[in-house]
Amino acid sequence: MKRHTKNEISTRRLLADARAHVSDEQFFCSPAFTAYLEHMAAIHTSRYSYRYHLTVQMDWLPIPKTHLAYTNNQHIYINAGHPIVSRYTKRNERYLYVLGLFVHELGHVLYTDFPAWALFVQSVLKGQWRPDLSSCSSERVQQSVAEIQAFLDKGPPYRQVIAAVLKHLLNILEDAYIELCLLKKFPGVFGSALMYMRNDDLTQSHTLTEQQNAGLSPWTIAVNLLLYYARFGKLPLGNEPASHPCVQALSPCLETVQNSIVGTFSDRIQAVVMLLVYLWPLANPEKDWARFFSDCQSKQTPSVRTSGLFTEAPIGDTRPAEQGILILEDLCRDRKMTGTGRIQYDDAYLPHKNNAALNDILDQVAIEQLEKQRAAALNTSVQKMDLGALHNHVDITIHRASVITQDMREKYKKIAAPLLPLSNRLQQELSRELHKRKYPQTMPGYALGKRIDTKRLYRPDQKIFTKNVPAKKGFDMAVAVLLDESGSMGSKDRYKYAQAAAIILQDFCYRLHIPMMVYGHSTSGDLVDLYSYVEYDVFADLDRYRLADIQARRSNRDGAALRYVSRRLLERPERNKILILVSDGNPAHTNYWGEAAEEDLRAFRSEFVSCGGLLIAAAIGDDKDAIHRIYGQSFMDITDLSSFPLRLTQYLKRHIRR
Template structure:
């Protein structure tokens, strides 16, 4: 049987599959995940980051989580409304890319170990890394109340730890996004900007937050956290209709310098110290919020819900806050990097404007306080001398000055906001081509899988149409083939292929020159005998005076079949390992010389299952070019009923058009299956060998076990003794080289 790959059909199938790929199929495909993994590997090479970041993309519309990481794997929910509400596959790709960039920032820059240490210290009622430094007298009172509260009840401590974790995550989000935007202005930065723009647009104003508080949807503590997140990530706050004197705004204004430090510093300890300060500064509100969280947990327990306190707090935060991310969990430190000057943040302009407003509000408060003090003093002076005129020393050059008047208050403008201007950066204009390239890969993969399934059906049909002889008449034959190669096989192959392919290239190099000389022909000199005398060699004393003309010789067409015994005993003494290595080398050697090659393994089922299992690792005509990876599945299995597999592969060779056909059998012993062993089984194999030798198939039987005498007895002069398993790959390849030179 000669199965040929119709490349026109492949292209037709590819176009059909490409047009039918849905967004769900595209975004959850392993190809897209691999694309992001490769992107991370390239972008993080500067850090000498050794671990490969794994990416898993799912489609779970009902899951409220959108992305998270454990510092080894990045998980992204492409079915989240934040993604699906965006129109267009390219725009959705940008959002996914931005989510990936955010989580990659945690992988690269977040110190998960310090975060764990911080939680452990808090559980021991201690500050980490150092106690916070207070500048306000009320903070000392709040600290005492905090320790009293957490020591009172373990549940109090658990709730407080979760809230501290959320505060830390707020600052960490601002920090890692600042680093990503500065360090990766290309694909990652552009994608992150898309996500940030969407998040900032959805962020509520202070007025809207207050409305939610009045409706019982939020707590003032959550509103403050929302404002902190807005400033940490974007450098600005959406005030709405609220004055700057609002308690929420004033509380965050009082922490602007600390939040700035947390976003800019590379020290996780400094950032955790700021978390401690924010905890105490906002404790009056956090304490009340802790009680609400405990009440929610109690309600969940009464409703027989399995959520623990961490899930309860996380659910409340996720429901109330906009623009945040899931809490990261990991057990590693950030990647090592060289110390250098910190790059300017993309949100510095916004931060400066917000801080200017905070300073303006503080100055107005001071002016009001001074004005109140002046009023009191003026009233006292008025009682002493109401008839005195106010005196004013004015120089001659000053004109147009307004006279000083007594006031009791200043007006506060209403409706003031800070407009958000999207940061203009270099536009990544290759997203469409990236998507097209991945769609082509997905379509090709789908088309190849479909055609591989069709070919598997054809292989099994071919197997059923072979006459195996009476000795195999009651035996089932089944052909197995991996229709879609997974990443595990690819990674295993890439891990071991280096030295094996070097052997293949060296063997090919030694052969290429001989083939070129043979094809070119020419004049062969230095012969002891011949019909033609070489006059240029008369001076020689060795008698090599003759020459002859050598005609150009075309290399004979050749096809190779490799059949591997995969019986259980192949698992001993690395026999299967060397057989796998030999298959990889032989396959690469033949493919590099355009020699058609097929590789099969064979075993049988259990005693109750009289089935010969054939394993197709490489076919003569490849569809997806992944056969080299399939050979990583070669392994020791059950018994070996050699006759049926031998006849199957021989029939495939007979159907080939090539002039020379070689069938190489690698085995470690005698045929051994239920009802198939001993002299009768050996006679069956000898008969098969003679039958197909008459049909032009050359046999080579390589024995790699202790039963070399038995194998030699069966296959006679076709037997090849391999005492040293390390020589197996080279010797098998030499068989092919010998016939190429025929």
């Protein structure tokens, strides 16, 4: 079992404390949560040869009358601050509900025929909506058809209102269809989130009696009954009889609704037209559709969205009518109980799998906050540090990325793939020395002792005894790497050699549990820029991905950067301290160049070595003579990276035996 150092324990406590102070807004609106959703979307849309990169926008608007979630087939919007989400008391419940919203909208991207949807809306805007109601020729139906046509004939604003109403009804049926598809094909994490939403929404629903007591209009009640029926396969009548006008208006359409949910998009188009005709007598356009009239007066054409509520909501329930899992109750139960390859819901699966992702994202959010605090602390400390007379007047800024993006991860993996074998070679070169230090050794060749080595009985010098050598404390070493990121490093891609060296060293030190720091340095005008890639105390194994950002930048003021990094290194408690500088030549900055700059660097080397440190000046490029002239015995040529592990091993072995 690994024993953690005091620094590691302190780091873990900081991370735990940061996790405890992450707010819901910070969590849901974090780049880490957005990246997680986009990654999940990319995985599942790739199965359907989706042409676009689906983006996700997380928002935090704790206002009731705002959109909860919608998609336009290329972009998903979710308002995690909506009261519907915030009514949950626990974060994992809010997380599951938001994940369910995401899955719901992703279902539209995967299964909704958006072009056909748009064509249907355009045809309604042109007044072309004629329903096929040949099976019903009642006088009431024909009167409703005539009234709707007269309403459409009043002009474009009225057609826009009817189009919006039909879109809303269609969305209810479309939601049921897409979520039925999702539950068939995604029974894992996605299915768990959907089932969580469905079970919760069932408990939050209101009966016909409750809606009527709340004073909702007949149209609103009828639409909410349709929503409930599409989701749960029954009508929540409460204490009201089946002869209620809203129930009577819906009854002729229920079989068509069920068939359309498992049918084609054309079936759902026909069903919503039928619903509009049969529910028309319940509607009061000026009251029930007031918002759409307002949109028309503002010259706003209703857009094709998959959420947004135009009806009144039941008392205590402000959710959009289409939110939740719209799937027939009888079909869902059938899939749960048959056990013949259909969907089965495992209650124990829900918290374990989803909470694993939640905790991972929470860690990333907490680490992001800690990294921002670390960057601020580093910039404060560097201003108080004495860097010598030549550099005390120079302003220094430390840059550190607080977020590890997916691009950084992918770029690192691509660059590191051919380099990690060199790190393995470096580890193998030191494996014997590591073994000697980690475990007690039996040393042969002694003339006196208590144990005889039978294999050496033939020796005439009588050195046939062995002695036990106790284990050492390990490497007891700390490493700091400083990379030259001046503009000249862009010549012949020298910065890539520096990047490769940093990746090899970082992986080597990480595998052997050697504390390590990697910095890059450049300038911006008169300012010195330090780039923090790897720090000694890490909150997670993410620093390696920052190495993908190494590049050629501007000028270089080596003396200031070296003194800062060396000060940090010398503060470490380890006995052996190694500073590795990777550079391609002389420094060049405002009032810092030529012989004066070289003399400053020679003085630095003397100071650092006198403090017990080992300096390795690794040279890249054609200006190796200048580096050798400045650093003398500390010089190492690493232009040939394949020889780098062996040469570095020789340095390390020599140093750790002191």
